[in-house]
Amino acid sequence: MIRVMIADDHQLFAEGLSQALDILPDTRVVGVVDSGPALETALETQPAEVSIVDIEMPGGDGIDTISGLGRRTNAIVVSMYASDEQKERAFRAGAKGFFSKGVPLVTLAAAIRAVADGRDLISLDDTARDELLEEYGQARLDPGAASLTEREKEILQLLAVGVSATDELADRLYISQKTVKNHLASIFQKLAVSDRTQAAIEAIRLGIARPN
Amino acid sequence: MIRVMIADDHQLFAEGLSQALDILPDTRVVGVVDSGPALETALETQPAEVSIVDIEMPGGDGIDTISGLGRRTNAIVVSMYASDEQKERAFRAGAKGFFSKGVPLVTLAAAIRAVADGRDLISLDDTARDELLEEYGQARLDPGAASLTEREKEILQLLAVGVSATDELADRLYISQKTVKNHLASIFQKLAVSDRTQAAIEAIRLGIARPN
DNA sequence: TCGGTGATGGGCCTCAAGGCCCAAATGGTC
DNA sequence: GACCATTTGGGCCTTGAGGCCCATCACCGA
Numbered sequence: 041m042i043r044v045m046i047a048d049d050h051q052l053f054a055e056g057l058s059q060a061l062d063i064l065p066d067t068r069v070v071g072v073v074d075s076g077p078a079l080e081t082a083l084e085t086q087p088a089e090v091s092i093v094d095i096e097m098p099g100g101d102g103i104d105t106i107s108g109l110g111r112r113t114n115a116i117v118v119s120m121y122a123s124d125e126q127k128e129r130a131f132r133a134g135a136k137g138f139f140s141k142g143v144p145l146v147t148l149a150a151a152i153r154a155v156a157d158g159r160d161l162i163s164l165d166d167t168a169r170d171e172l173l174e175e176y177g178q179a180r181l182d183p184g185a186a187s188l189t190e191r192e193k194e195i196l197q198l199l200a201v202g203v204s205a206t207d208e209l210a211d212r213l214y215i216s217q218k219t220v221k222n223h224l225a226s227i228f229q230k231l232a233v234s235d236r237t238q239a240a241i242e243a244i245r246l247g248i249a250r251p252n
Numbered sequence: 253m254i255r256v257m258i259a260d261d262h263q264l265f266a267e268g269l270s271q272a273l274d275i276l277p278d279t280r281v282v283g284v285v286d287s288g289p290a291l292e293t294a295l296e297t298q299p300a301e302v303s304i305v306d307i308e309m310p311g312g313d314g315i316d317t318i319s320g321l322g323r324r325t326n327a328i329v330v331s332m333y334a335s336d337e338q339k340e341r342a343f344r345a346g347a348k349g350f351f352s353k354g355v356p357l358v359t360l361a362a363a364i365r366a367v368a369d370g371r372d373l374i375s376l377d378d379t380a381r382d383e384l385l386e387e388y389g390q391a392r393l394d395p396g397a398a399s400l401t402e403r404e405k406e407i408l409q410l411l412a413v414g415v416s417a418t419d420e421l422a423d424r425l426y427i428s429q430k431t432v433k434n435h436l437a438s439i440f441q442k443l444a445v446s447d448r449t450q451a452a453i454e455a456i457r458l459g460i461a462r463p464n
Numbered sequence: 465t466c467g468g469t470g471a472t473g474g475g476c477c478t479c480a481a482g483g484c485c486c487a488a489a490t491g492g493t494c
Numbered sequence: 495g496a497c498c499a500t501t502t503g504g505g506c507c508t509t510g511a512g513g514c515c516c517a518t519c520a521c522c523g524a
Contacts, residue, residue, distance in 0.1 A: 052330065055357040056268030059275055120332065145267040189500060204449035219502050237416035237449040244456065401470060431472050
């Protein structure tokens with residue numbers, strides 16, 4: 041689980057991004073602050089592997105803050121109006137990544153995984169950077185969840201939308217109730233849970249299935 | 253369920269906000285577009301009670317788009333750098349709300365509920381607007397969920413974090429297993445579900461309990 | 465003071481859920 | 495051809511989950 045701190049004075053952006061990252065199975069937002077100094081303070085009591093820092097913030101430029109953070113966290117700078125000059129400054133301040141707010145969420149998520157893994161994105165050219173991001177595109181699931189088979193994931197998806205009874209699951213999948221129970225037993229073992237309620241929650245948490 | 257369309261060219265913002273609104277029990281994001289013309293097109297095939305429109309978008313000002321939408325949707329304008337002049341223009345274009353991106357998410361959520369309910373926020377002064385938003389601060393839950401008692405919510409919260417066995421629930425709450433089962437039976441009826449798996453999913457969906 | 469509601473519990477009954485072990489067919493890989 | 499993972503299915507057994515009806519006590523508002 042990668043702990044992420046967000047520093048941005050636009051609450052709508054910060055809270056939205058926070059929710060979005062919390063939904064990912066391998067990232068957890070541990071704090072949201074609205075200024076550079078607040079970021080420094082927050083990191084003292086709450087460590088975070090990665091910090092998302094906005095450039096445009098009141099009470100001091102976000103980039104100035106990064107220089108003082110040292111190796112306490114890996115900073116990724118995001119900017120509304122990204123320019124080469126800003127990127128250069130972010131690089132000199134020690135940021136590990138630099139993105140416009142126009143990039144898709146999956147790109148930022150991949151970048152978070154990459155810098156949390158010790159990689160440096162900011163010194164790469166665009167093609168090398170995109171290749172690296174491709175490499176980190178998928179959330180690394182728990183060992184158990186990673187070994188789920190297609191059929192097992194299918195059952196988990198149904199579970200997570202409320203198809204919980206054995207006979208309903210069997211009907212939906214055109215297999216016997218016994219086979220459903222066998223798959224479930226295998227799922228329980230892989231996810232280290234003991235019943236379908238816990239399995240459904242795990243499926244939602246891991247992002248294998250979406251509720252609603 | 254209030255259907256919401258988001259028009260913003262900054263993907264990180266739009267996707268983050270989208271996830272955040274989807275988590276709320278009474279709002280559903282049905283589309284995300286990145287320009288004014290795309291918003292018009294999207295609304296033709298996918299109706300939405302409320303549209304969140306950014307002012308600053310490429311290929312035409314977001315406010316110009318709103319005038320052409322008429323009563324197809326209720327527009328709420330959000331701006332990075334909110335000014336009185338922008339607010340005035342949004343008002344004349346027929347927007348029902350105007351906010352800076354610096355407002356908290358709960359404020360925007362309340363505004364969405366208010367305008368979906370036919371209210372007009374933009375013509376109110378600040379105090380009257382805040383009072384109205386206060387009124388719409390809480391998500392209106394389904395009739396069943398609204399009648400849940402404190403104890404029932406407590407049980408749902410435990411369920412949603414994986415405490416699914418009757419004996420564990422009884423231990424945590426210092427009551428007998430029989431009482432747990434009685435409460436659960438009551439919960440099933442109120443939420444119109446048939447087992448604890450579905451109840452846990454509903455609890456998460458309704459925002460009564462948080463997973464993770 | 466009286467009713468309504470919520471929280472606590474009991475009894476009883478039925479069937480589904482989960483545990484355990486096993487087997488056959490399939491499809492890919494070494 | 496042999497091996498392995500996946501999917502499908504069986505049998506058997508124990509216990510827990512859920513359905514239904516009822517009782518007591520505390521609290522609160524009319």
